[in-house]
Amino acid sequence: MNNNNDSPTQLKEKPNFISGSVPNKKNGKRYLFIGIVANAIIWSGALLYLMVKSPAYASQWAIALPRTELSSTDVDVPDIGQSSSQRESLYSTQNSDPRENYKFLAGTDEVLEVAANQLDMSAEEFGQPQVEIVTNATLMQFETEGDSPQQAQKKALAFHRAFKEKLNELRMQETTQQDRSLEVTLGSAQEKLQAAQQRLSEYKAGSGLSSSDQLANLSDNLEQLRQQRAETVAQMEQVSARFKQQSRSLNLSAQQAVDAFVLQSDQLFQQHLTDYSEASAEVANLKANFLPSYPPLMERQAEKEAARAALLQRAQSLLERSVSLATLEKLSLVNNYSSSRAALFQELVSLQEQRQGLQSQAQELGQQIAQLESRLATLSQKESKLSNLQRDVRVAEAIFSSTLTRLETSRSNLTSYPSISLLTKPSLPEEPSAPNTKFVLLGTAVGSFFLTTGVISLWLRDRRIQQAKRIDQNHLQIIQS
Structure with a gap:
């Protein structure tokens, strides 16, 4: 029974498959036509x-462009410190790469017009050059x-010449501006230094103090004088001790010894003493031989x-007091002819x-010490x-030297517009750069391939959709029967 029901259904489905093949063939021809026309358009356009x-x-x-490294200029200032000016590398950061500035400059109308005028062209006819920055290089x-x-x-x-002329012009402007600014600063620094x-x-000139070393020398001299005075006082004390000892040996007091020294030192007194001694002897x-009345x-x-x-x-005049002959005899100056005692007196x-x-000498040294101490105290004030004035001069000299160094450095190193060198000369092309037949044909072939693939994909999609519709219709007929 089931077999009888299935056979009509199968007989009905066969006509449906046969009837659905007509639309599929029409759709295939349509997509084939679209693909042929589209490919013809692409290849015709390319050719x-x-x-x-x-x-x-x-x-x-x-x-x-030159590769510059970090550099600095240092100026040492004794007792002050160090003044330095630093110049960073041109390529320290991406934002400071001068090649970006050069790339922008190469596209300006001013450079293009100068280059075009060299060839009697307009800027439009000359065209915009292509500029590329090589990474990891200069x-x-x-x-x-x-x-x-x-x-x-x-x-x-022509463009390279115009580009170099523009760079030279910009460098001259930068140099002029920097020189003007630095010369004003340099003039101000020079005036301050001179002042x-x-x-x-x-x-x-007014104080009598020429340098701090003068105080050091004065202090050294003062110390030497103090040492000399101490040595002199020590020698004087030694001599005084010997003088007192010698006085005791002569049985004289210190004052008597001084009096004896004064009298012994006077030539006129010694002459009178000699006359008196000779007269006494005669x-x-x-x-001893004659009477007192002997003429x-x-x-x-x-x-x-x-x-x-x-x-x-004469003795009274020297000692400034009344002196008797007995006093002189006590001082061993009269009626004493002992050679040993005379030697002691001579040593005394x-x-x-x-x-x-x-x-x-000690008094003289003391006066010199007092004068030097007074002078040292005055100069110390x-x-x-x-020192403050000398420090001002050193600071002014450091500022002037630093400004002068920056001026010389700025003239030799222009950081904004570094010099360029022609690495490879402009080439003389042997083949045209455009149109590139190989690239055009390759691009056309790739486009034709993708277009054909798309058309086939659309055809296959429509075919699957039609097949799905037929299957649904057959299931519906089976259910209804």
Whole structure:
């Protein structure tokens, strides 16, 4: 029974499949037509482009910029510090890459017009050159197009000359501006330096203090004088001790020893003492042989008294007090002919002379020390202002030197517009750069392939949709039966 029901259904489905093949064939022809027409349009356009497009030639060249590293200029200022100016690398950051500025400059109308005027062209006819920045290097590549190889090369040379002229013009402007600014700063620094030097010179002339070393030398001299005075005082004390000891040996007090030294040191007193001694000796000899009334004895006695009076008068004048002959005898100056005692007196006189010399030297050194101490105290008060003025001069010199260094550096290193060098000369192209037949044909073939693939995909999609509709209709008929 089931077999009988299935057979009609299968007989009905066969006509449906046969009837659905007609629309599929129509759709296939339609898509085939669309694909052929579309491919014909693509290939016709490509071939027409190759036939109509006039050839263009491209001349290429490259320039190199200097690679600069971080550099600095230092100026050492004694007792002040260090003044430095630093110049960073041109390529420290992407934003500071001068090649970006050059790329923008290459596209300006001013450069294009100058280059076009060299070839008697307009800027539109000359065209915009292509500029490429080479990464991880300091290079730039340029490219210009022309209707012929010679024209492309001439455009390249003209553009390179115009580009260099513009860079030179910008460098001159930058140099002029920097020089003007730095010269004003340099002039101000020079005036301040001269003013500081003038103040220092005037203060040195008025104060008598020329440098801080002068105080050091003065202090050293003062210390040497103090040491000399101490040594002199020590020697004087030694001599005084010996003088006192010698006085005790002669059984004299210190004052008596001084009196004896004074009398011994006076030549006139010594002359009177000699006359008195000689007269006394002659009187003693005459008294031993003659009577007191003997005329020669009386003459010698008168000479003795005269010598005695002169001796006492001279002693009173030297010692500034009344002196008797007994006092002189006590001082061993009269009636004492002992050679040993005379030697002791001679040594005593020598010691007193040394003591007086050392005392005078010590006093002189003391006066010199007092003068130097006073001068040192006065100059020490002025030394602070001198140091301030010298510091002002050093600071002014450092500022002037730093400004002068920056001026010289700016003249030799222009960071905004570094120099360029022609790495490769503009080429003379042998083949046209456009149109490129291989690229056009390859592109057309790829486009034709994708277009054909798309048309086939659409055809297959429609076919699946039609088949799905037929299957649904057959299931519906089976259900209804």
